[in-house]
Amino acid sequence: MASKPFLAKNALYSVQQIRAMEKAANATLPPETLMRRAGVASAVYARSLLARPPANVLVIAGPGNNGGDALETAHLLADDGYAVSVILCCDLARFSSDAQKCYQRALSSKVLFFGPDYLSQARPEQWSLAIDGLFGIGLARPISGLLQDVVEKLNQLSALYRFPVLSLDVPSGLNADTGQIVGQQGSAVSATHTLTFIGNKPGLHTGAGRDHAGLVEVADLAIDQQFRQVPKAQLINQMMFSALLKPRPHNSHKGSFGDVLVIGGAPGMAGAVLLSARAAAHCGAGRVFAGFVAEPPAYDSQNPELMLRRAGDADFSVNAVVIGPGLGLSPASSDVLSKVLQQARKLVVDADALNLIAANADLQKLLASRTGATILTPHPLEAARLLGISATEVQADRLHAARALASRYAATVILKGSGSVIAQADGEVIINHTGNPALATAGTGDILAGICGSLLIGEAPAFDIAGLAVCLHGLAADRLVAQGIGPLGITSGELIHAVRNCLNEMLADSSEAADAY
Numbered sequence: 430m431a432s433k434p435f436l437a438k439n440a441l442y443s444v445q446q447i448r449a450m451e452k453a454a455n456a457t458l459p460p461e462t463l464m465r466r467a468g469v470a471s472a473v474y475a476r477s478l479l480a481r482p483p484a485n486v487l488v489i490a491g492p493g494n495n496g497g498d499a500l501e502t503a504h505l506l507a508d509d510g511y512a513v514s515v516i517l518c519c520d521l522a523r524f525s526s527d528a529q530k531c532y533q534r535a536l537s538s539k540v541l542f543f544g545p546d547y548l549s550q551a552r553p554e555q556w557s558l559a560i561d562g563l564f565g566i567g568l569a570r571p572i573s574g575l576l577q578d579v580v581e582k583l584n585q586l587s588a589l590y591r592f593p594v595l596s597l598d599v600p601s602g603l604n605a606d607t608g609q610i611v612g613q614q615g616s617a618v619s620a621t622h623t624l625t626f627i628g629n630k631p632g633l634h635t636g637a638g639r640d641h642a643g644l645v646e647v648a649d650l651a652i653d654q655q656f657r658q659v660p661k662a663q664l665i666n667q668m669m670f671s672a673l674l675k676p677r678p679h680n681s682h683k684g685s686f687g688d689v690l691v692i693g694g695a696p697g698m699a700g701a702v703l704l705s706a707r708a709a710a711h712c713g714a715g716r717v718f719a720g721f722v723a724e725p726p727a728y729d730s731q732n733p734e735l736m737l738r739r740a741g742d743a744d745f746s747v748n749a750v751v752i753g754p755g756l757g758l759s760p761a762s763s764d765v766l767s768k769v770l771q772q773a774r775k776l777v778v779d780a781d782a783l784n785l786i787a788a789n790a791d792l793q794k795l796l797a798s799r800t801g802a803t804i805l806t807p808h809p810l811e812a813a814r815l816l817g818i819s820a821t822e823v824q825a826d827r828l829h830a831a832r833a834l835a836s837r838y839a840a841t842v843i844l845k846g847s848g849s850v851i852a853q854a855d856g857e858v859i860i861n862h863t864g865n866p867a868l869a870t871a872g873t874g875d876i877l878a879g880i881c882g883s884l885l886i887g888e889a890p891a892f893d894i895a896g897l898a899v900c901l902h903g904l905a906a907d908r909l910v911a912q913g914i915g916p917l918g919i920t921s922g923e924l925i926h927a928v929r930n931c932l933n934e935m936l937a938d939s940s941e942a943a944d945a946y
Contacts, residue, residue, distance in 0.1 A: 438629070438647060439629075439663045439664045439665075439666050439669075440628060440629060440660035440663060440664075441628075441629050441630060441634070441660055441661060441662040441664055442628040442629065442630060442658065442660055442661060443606055443630075443631070443661045444566045444605050444630070446628070446658045446660075446661065447566060447626075447627050447628060447630070448566075449658065450627055450628070450656045451463065451627060451652075453656040454650075454653060457653070460527060461527045461530055461531075463650050464494060464497050464527045464531060465531075466648075466650045466651060467498040467502075467626050467648065467650060468498055468501025468502045468504075468505055468531065469501075469505065470624065470626075470648035471498060471499075471501075471502040471560070471595070471597055471624055472501075472502050472505035472506050474595065474622075474624045475502065475558060475595055478593050478595060478622065479557050479558055480557055482509055482510030482511045482512075484512070484557035484558070485511075485512045485514070485556050486503075486512065486513045486514070486557060486559075486560065487516070487551075487553075487556050487558070487559040487560065488500075488502065488506075488513060488514070488515045488516070488559075488560045488562060489515075489516045489518060489559070489560065489561055489562060489583065489601075490503070490515055490517055490518065490519065490562045490563070491519050491563035491564050491576070492518075492519035492520065492523050492524070492564075493519075493523075493524075493525075493528070494525060494527070494528060494565060494567075495562050495564055495567075495597060495598060495601075496519055496528055496562055496563070497524065497525065497527055497528030498531075498562055498565075498597050498598070498626075499515075499560060499561075499562020499563075499597055500515065500531040500532050500534070500535040501531040501534070501535075502562070502597070503515050503538075503540050503560075504531070504534045504535040504540055507535070507538040507539045507540045508539075513538075513539070513540045513541070514540075514541045514542075514547070515540050515541065515542050515543065516543050516544070516545060516547050516548065516579065517542055517543070517544065518545050518563060518576055518579060545575050545576070545579050548579060548583065549582065553586040553589075553590050553592070554590050556592045557592060558592060558594075558595060559587060559592060559594045559595070560594075560595050560596075560597065561583070561594060561595065561596040561597060561600060561618045562597045562601075563576065563579070563580070563601035563618070564599075564601040564602065565597070565598040566599055566605045566630070568602065568604075568611050569611070570611065570612065571602075571610075571611050571612020571614055571615030572602045572611070572615050572616050572617070573612075573614070573615070577615070580601060580602060580616045580617065580618055581616055583618060584619045587619070587621075588619075593622060594618065594619065594621050594622070594643075595620060595621070595622045595624060596618055596620035596623045596642065596643075597623075597624060597626075598623075598625050598626045599625060599632070599633065599642070600620045600623060600641040600642055601618045602616050602618060602641075603617045603632060603637065603638060603641050604632050605630040605631075605632040605633065606630070606631060606826070606828075607631075607632050607635075607636060607826045607827065608631065608632035608633070608636030608637055608639075608827065608848065609636050609637055609824065609825055610637055610641075617637070617641050618641065619640065619641050619643075620642055620643045621644065622643050622644045622645075623644070623645045624647075625646070625647055625648070626648055626650055627648075627649060627650055627652055628647065628649065628657075629645065629647050631661070631662050631828055631858075631860060634848045634860045635827050635828070635846070635847065635849075635850055635860050636827055636847065636848060638847075638848060639847050639862075640847070661858070662857075662858040662859065662860060663858070663859045663860070664859070664860055664862055665851075665859050665860065665861045665862060665896055665899070665900050667935060667938070669859075669893075669897075670893065670897040670900065670935070671938075672939075673884075673889045673893055673894070673939075674935055674936045674939040675939070676936070682715075683715035684715055685715060686714060686715035686886065687714060687715050687716075687747075687748035687749065687886035687887075688714065688715060688717070688718065688747040688748050688749075688886075689706075689709040689714040689716075689717045689718070689747065689748065689749050689751065689879075689883055689886065690717075690718045690719075690743050690744065690745065690747045690750045690751070691709060691717065691718070691719050691720065691750075691751040691754065691878075691879060691882065692719075692720040692722075692743065692750065692751065692752040692753075692765060692769065693705070693720075693740075693752065693753060693754040693756040693757075693780070693781070694719065694720070694721030694723055694725065694740070694754075694755050694756075695757025695759065695781075696722075696723040696757070697723075698754075698755030698756075698757060699721065699723065699725075699726060699755065700872070701780070701872065701875045702719050702720075702721060702754045702755050702875075703719065703729055703731075703735070704754065704872045704875040704876055704879070704921055704922065704925075705751055705754040705779075705875040705876065705878050705879035705882070706719040706729075706732075706735050706879060707729070707879065708875070708876040708878075708879030708880050708883070708925050708928060709751070709879040709880070709882050709883040710734065710735060710883075711926065711928060711929040712880050712883035712884060712928065712929065712932055713883055713884075713932070714749075714882070714886060715886075717734075717736070717883075718735075718737075718738065718743060718744075718747070719735055719736070719737045719738070720738055720739065720740035720741075720743035721737065721738070721739060721740055722756060722757060722759065722761055722762050722765065725739060740765045741765065745768060745769050745773050746772055746773070747774075748774065748775065748885075748886045749773075749776070749882045749883070749885040749886050750769055750773040750774075750775070750777070751776075751777040751779065751878050751879060751882035752765070752766060752769050752773075752776070752777070752778060752782045753777075753780035753782030753806075754780050754874075754875040754878055754879075755780070755781070755875070756780060756781035756782050756785070757781055758784060758785060758788075762781065763785050763789065763792070766782050766785055766792060767791070767792060767795060770796055770799060771795060773801065774802075775801050775802040775885045775886070775891075776799070776802070776803045777803075777804045777806065777878050777881045778796070778803065778804070778805050778806070778840075779805075779806045779874065779875070779877075779878040780806075780811070780874065780878070783805065783806075783811045783814070784811060784814060786815065787814035787815045788814075793838075796838050796840070797838050797839055799840075802841075802885060802890070802891040802894075803838070803839070803840040803841065803891065804840065804841045804842075804843065804885065804891050804894070805834065805835075805838065805840050805841070805842045806842075806843045806878055806881065807834070807842070807843075807844060807845065808844075808845045808846065808874065809823045809824050809827075809830075809846060810823075812830055812831075812834060812844055815834055815837075815838075818830075823844075824846075827844055827846065827848075827850050828850055828852070828858055828860075831844040831850040831852035831858065832852045832856050834852070835852040835856075836854050840853075840854065840891075841853050841854075841891040841892045841894075842895075843881075843895050843898075843899055845874060845877070847864075848860050848861060848862065849864070849899050849903075851892065851895045851896050851899060853891075853892040857892065861896070861899045861900055861903055862903075863899075863902075863903025863906075863907055864902065864904075864906050864907065865903075865906050865907060865910055865915075865916050866916045867906045867910055867916035867917075867919040868902070868903070868924075870919065870920065870921060871921065872920070873902070873906075873921045873924060875921065876902065876921055876924055876925060876928065877898060877899065877902045880898040880901060880902055881894060881895060881898045884897060901928060901931055901932055901935070902924075902928065904931045905924050905927035905928040905930075905931050906919070906924060906927070908927050908930065908931060909923065909924070909927050
């Protein structure tokens with residue numbers, strides 16, 4: 430889309446695509462070329478994480494090409510004067526011919542070789558870096574037995590002695606497509622850094638991926654552009670949204686920037702609708718109304734500019750409606766939701782509104798038949814209810830779940846969580862990389878819904894707005910943590926002013942970029 434310029438470094442490829450590109454490139458290159466390029470790239474990146482030689486480096490090499498990449502890296506580092514120890518976790522007879530040649534080069538260098546039990550005998554306090562080359566993208570079964578012991582011992586030692594762990598291509602045990610650990614009883618390396626080959630993978634950025642991959646860098650291995658496929662997804666970059674943020678004219682007034690109505694506030698849950706409405710106001714809406722299923726407060730003492738009223742008395746035809754924060758599951762809530770689904774021009778559906786829809790076929794039909802812009806903001810359990818599956822199944826393939834929801838309800842979907850997934854009905858997906866555990870607290874979802882509602886007032890597509898809102902939401906949390914506020918104990922109310930600050934900075938950056946252009 431025009432507002433999200435494609436950047437190669439943001440492209441996310443499926444495992445199937447990576448294999449196809451690798452196969453096509455290999456058909457035109459001499460043997461070993463890509464493996465040697467991977468080894469050179471890995472050695473260069475490893476050096477950036479190391480002190481000068483002779484720092485101690487541990488390399489874990491497994492079967493398959495990932496092990497070959499690791500062995501190539503090992504001998505290059507040893508040739509540079511590093512003290513390299515390799516744990517060989519494979520049957521050499523199973524190596525490909527390319528990997529065999531990497532092994533022979535490592536064997537001829539000063540690399541020291543050990544068996545899988547080495548981790549229980551070594552002195553890890555001396556290691557400056559561990560390199561994980563156990564399994565790559567081809568892992569189909571859970572890591573188990575002796576190799577699982579190796580993975581878990583490496584994770585324990587790296588946490589205890591605080592040495593960095595560099596995974597080659599993908600942390601061993603992690604599904605590169607889904608971001609989940611392979612197998613319910615499986616294990617995965619917890620890397621501080623991942624150097625991924627040929628192209629970036631979605632599983633490094635969502636689900637468990639962010640906890641296991643650490644900082645991700647891409648080595649494209651100089652694959653010719655003719656072999657590159659159209660990516661299945663993209664990683665969010667702020668540049669994607671520069672066209673959405675434009676300076677406001679001096680000759681404007683509150684009516685120039687539209688009205689947002691936030692509906693929720695069942696008995697005992699007034700705070701949710703107020704948080705969402707406050708967020709909408711702080712993101713630039715001209716006026717913000719809050720509709721309550723229960724009796725509304727007289728006014729909001731923190732933001733008295735908010736206009737509070739009964740939900741049934743609200744005008745559902747305003748520029749954008751947010752429904753769900755603290756809505757409750759009562760018949761009255763369901764009746765309001767039914768009217769909103771039919772009357773709202775632009776709509777954000779959150780929280781209990783999603784749960785009501787999941788339980789009511791008539792509401793599902795109303796949602797799917799909408800023609801106005803619609804954004805759904807489920808967390809995994811809400812998504813599971815809407816799809817009629819379990820939250821575990823949603824998390825097992827977050828991209829698939831988000832796409833399925835977007836297709837079923839003809840809407841833009843924000844599947845919240847680590848590496849939030851934004852999908853639209855045609856299958857296009859972007860994954861967010863901003864945010865941190867500070868957002869794991871009550872009310873932050875209400876704030877995201879309010880941000881979406883305020884930004885949705887304009888003419889930009891809902892998909893772009895959802896991506897911008899999620900990026901902004903995470904940036905605000907990152908800003909607070911960088912300032913020493915959190916991540917523990919940040920309340921959702923603290924997030925709102927940080928969101929406003931980040932939005933204005935993004936606006937200023939966009940204006941500068943436009944001027945420079």
